[in-house]
Amino acid sequence: MPGKDQLTTRTVTVRIEGKVQGVDYRAWTDRTARALGLDGTVRNRDDGSVEAVFCGPAAKVDEMLRLCAEGPPDADVTEVTVTQEGGSVAPGFRVIGTNWR
Numbered sequence: 001m002p003g004k005d006q007l008t009t010r011t012v013t014v015r016i017e018g019k020v021q022g023v024d025y026r027a028w029t030d031r032t033a034r035a036l037g038l039d040g041t042v043r044n045r046d047d048g049s050v051e052a053v054f055c056g057p058a059a060k061v062d063e064m065l066r067l068c069a070e071g072p073p074d075a076d077v078t079e080v081t082v083t084q085e086g087g088s089v090a091p092g093f094r095v096i097g098t099n100w101r
Contacts, residue, residue: 008057008058009055009056009057009058010054010055010056010057010058010061010062010085011040011053011054011055011061011085011086011087011088011089012053012054012055012061012065012082012084012085013051013052013053013082013083013084013087014051014052014053014054014065014068014080014081014082014083015045015049015050015051015079015080015081015083016049016050016051016052016068016071016077016079016080017048017049017077017078017079017080017081018071018075018076018077018078018079019074019075019076019077020048020049020050020071020075020076020077021044021048021049021050023071023072023074023075024072024074024075025050025071025072025075026042026043026044026050026095027072027095028071028072028075029042029050029052029068029095030042030093030094030095032064032067033052033054033064033093034093036056036060036063036064037056037057037060038054038055038056038060038061038064038093039054039055039056039089039090039091039092039093040052040053040054040055040089040093041053041089041093041094041095041096042093042094042095042096043095043096043097044097051083052068053087053089055087055088055089065080065082068080
């Protein structure tokens with residue numbers, strides 16, 4: 001039987017700061033979130049940070065937040081901040097503001 005965290009859905013909006021643009025961070029986030037079965041979005045922000053929304057089982061969202069602190073090999077993440085809890089997202093995961101997906 002799945003644990004409580006597997007049954008509880010969690011939705012978070014996060015801001016990822018550091019060297020996170022121009023280092024494949026959005027594509028990495030897309031691949032990683034899809035592998036974890038999460039719904040949501042990821043986009044670059046004008047201030048050089050990345051914003052993402054993750055929705056899914058609480059344990060998987062927590063795992064994604066931990067992975068975001070590491071990011072892809074060329075990234076240098078300095079901070080991951082949950083800016084909002086709750087809300088709803090469309091099914092699936094997508095990259096916003098790009099023409100490669």
